[in-house]
Amino acid sequence: MDRRNFFRILSTSAGALADGCTRKTDKLIPMLVPEHEIVPGEEQWHPAVCTECGAGCGTLVRIMEGVRQIERNGEQVRQRIAAVKKIEGNPLDPVSGGRLCARGQASVQSLYHPDRLRGPMKRTGDRGKPQFAGVSWDDALALAADKIAKARASDPARIAFLTGPLAGARSVAIARFVEALGAPAPVVCSVADFPVERRAAEIVFGWKGLPVYDLAHAHYALGVGADFLGGWASPVYYSRQFGNFRQGRRDIRGQLVQAESRLSITAGAADRWLPLRPGSEPQFLAAVGRILLESRLARNAAQVPAPVLAAFQAADVGALVAACGLDEKRVREVVQELGESEAPLVLAGASIVQSNSLDAIVASHYVNLMLGNVGKPGGVLPPAQAAATAPANHGAAEALARADVVLIDGANPAYTLPRSSGVFDALARAGTVIGFNRFLDDSGAWSDLLLPDHDPLESEIVQPLYDTRALEQTLADLSRKMNLPDRVPVTPAQPLSHTFDLAAPAFDGDAGEYPHTFQPYLSLQFHDGRGSHLPWLQELPDPASSAIWGLPVEIDPGTGMKLRVSNGDMVRVESRLGWFEAPAYVHPGAIPGVASMAIGDGHSHYGRYASGRGANPIAILAPVWEKSTGALVLGGTRVRLSRVGARRDWIQFAAPDREERGFEHR
Structure with a gap:
């Protein structure tokens, strides 16, 4: 790779698209012209890609002529601009199929958000406090290049680049930038990248x-641990798939059985829900495979590797099903129906990662191989060949611990890593922290420099509203200032395993002192917390509790009665490593001894709509990582619950709240 191509790739999306947006001269309208005399023109629809999660739904963006007020030569004038009015799914896109989730619809609010960073900022106060002053891009880039160059000359291994889970030209630019620095590969810092599922597919299928x-x-589907209609993978895609599964065929109505440790959206939509004990998914799937074999329903057993087949045959169905907390007769009925179906499918994932989640998903792939549906309609299909892959390294806490210079793009380690991981000590200890995010978030408050990126809609559709720059352009400018050489990446081969283990899940905390298993999960509206700064999503009722402008802890009725807690009462959730207080929701479908909470609240800094609202369930987790991938084990911490007070500032989307209560949440 020569220097010319290196800089060309870094600058493609920043330069080419920006040129297309600036061909027309500004159209200024005096402030004396009344607003009602400004008539908008015709609408236009432009294709784009949603970046609110890693699914990458194709969208259509509705553009109309708009007007904004700016200052020009000391005078206030109105400027005609192309304004985004609406975002919908693209009917030609194989992922969205013309549909779009609430997060995609609300992404237009991110473009026009009042708390967006308007330009580069430099720290003026202590780290952790949002005290910044504006600087020019020239000064900001010079300062950033100087800090990075000094770290590179001293020890490039102490440079850490933390990213989000998205792949594409952006990830290519970041990868080539760190390669040129001689720094370690970029590190994904996210609870929504599904590395366990990726690793399992590589182990079994390559x-x-x-x-x-x-x-x-499919005709009969068994879901295991994957809330595919909720926050797992691609809710829009699988909601479309589920619609066809149920009602898209004249003579076939698909049947869904969901085995999961929480009554999720998917479990609620299933024909039957099998309430698994947290972390018992490997045992459940081993029992499924054993029953298929002994019932002679494993139509493709000859294709399963001999060591794996032996592991299934050695399984004790009675003991395994008992470990799951299920009735054996009921499980055998489900597996019988699955094996007899013309188009069976096991859809497994790790919506709530456990220490043994990899074994569960590996086992599920082998069950699908037994059923003969791999690579066939109604079965498991390989992922599309991507032009660029997302970074595979997930050791964010380890990377931060050794870093002197920390670069952050699309990630929020101060929110998505537990306090006990040492994230705040690492950010305080680092020599330089540089952020590229568009908002001053939890991690941005710890940064020394903020070099804000364009909004995705500005990179694709409209002219930038503020003095921001595309990340690719910023990295290219830094590369030129540091005169970076070319580097060729070397990726060592990773050996693959072909078996699975039935080890019990590991939990932090004594069961006697901390009797409840705690399960933070990706929320439908806020995902991993990145959407909580948008008021439309704050107004969206939580699917489980109907809560708005706040997320509760879900507890079972037995625990609620024992603690004398009713909906909305404040409870303390305490682990061995910390605690928080949040309203309680007594969920009639919650498994006894299991407390669950959606991720999204509890930001220290994230704009006016999210800062200081609610609690972050990740904060009190133990720093336990899935060994093969480095993914944070979301479900590996035990907690205890206690009532601390009556209902306080919690709103449910219910008749009494809508019609009788005030709007203090606003």
């Missing part, structure tokens, strides 16, 4: 990426 489950053409 695939790179998330496998695709052809639910639309």
Whole structure:
């Protein structure tokens, strides 16, 4: 790779698209012209890609002529601009199929958010406090280049680049930038990248990426641990698939059985829900495989590797099902129906990662191999070949611990890593922290420099509203200032395993002192917390509790009665490593001894709509990582619950709240 191509790739999306947006001269309108005399023109629809999660739904963006007020030569004038009015799914896109989730619809609010960073900022106060002053891009880039160059000359291994889970030209630019620095590979710092699912597909099939489950053409589906209609993988895609699975065929109505440790959106939509004990998914799937073999329903057992087949045959169904907390007769009925179906499918994932989640998903792939549906309609399909892959390294806490210079793009380690991981000590200890995010978030408050990126809609559709720059352009400018050489990446081969283990899940905390298993999960509206700064999403009722402008802890009725807690009462959730207080929701479908909470609240800094609202369930987790991938084990911490007070500032989308209560949440 020569220097010319290196800089060309870094600058492609920043330069070419920006040129297309600036061909027309500004149209200024005096302030004396009344607003009602400014008539908008015709609408236009432009294709784009949603970046609110890693699914990458194709969208259509509705553009109309708009007007904004600016200052020009000391005078206030109105400027005609192309304004984004609406975002919808693209009917031609194979992922969205013309549909779009609430997060995608609300992404237009991110473009026009009042708390967006308007330009580069430099720290003026202590780290952790949002005290910044504006600086020019020239000064900001010079300062950033100087800090990075000194770290590179001293020890490039102490440079850490933390990213989000998205792949594409952006990830290519970041990868080549750190390669040129001689620094370690970029590190994904996210609880929504599904590395366990990716690793399992690589182990069993040699695939790179998330496998695709052809639910639309299956007749009988067994879901295990994957809330595919909620926050797992691609809710829009699998909701479309589920619609066809249920009602898209004249003579076939698909049947869904969901085995999961929480009554999720998917479990609620299933024909039957099997309430698994947290972390018992490997035992459940081993029992499924054993029953298929002994019932002679494993139509493709000859294709399963001999060591794996022996592991299934050695399984004790009675003991395994008992460990799951299920009735054996009921499980055998489900497996019988699965094996007899013309198009069976096991759809497994780790919506709540456990220490043994990899074994569960590996076992599920072998069960699908037994059923003969791999690579066939209604079965498990390989992921599409990507032009660029997302970074595979997930050791964010380890990277931060050794870093002197920390670069952060699309990640928020101060929010998505537990306090006990040492994230705040690492950010305080680092010599330089540079952020590229568009908002001053939890991690941005710890940064020394903020070099804000364009909004995705500005990179693709409209002219930038503020003095921001595309990340690719910023990295190219830094590369030129540091005169970086070319580097060729070397990726060592990773040996693959072909078996699975039935080890019990590991939990932090004594069961006697901390009797409840705690399960933070990706929320439908806020995902991993990145959407909580948008008021439309704050107004969206939580699917489980109907809560708005706040997320509760879900507890079972037995625990609620024992603690004398009713909906909305404040409870303390305490682990061995910390505690928080939040309203309680007594969930009639919660498993006894299991407390769950959606991720999204508890930001220290994230704009006016999210800062200081609610609690972050990740904060009190133990720093336990899945060994093969480095993913944070979300479900590996025990907690105890106690009532601390009556209902306080908690709103449910219910008749009494809508019609009788005030709007103090605003």
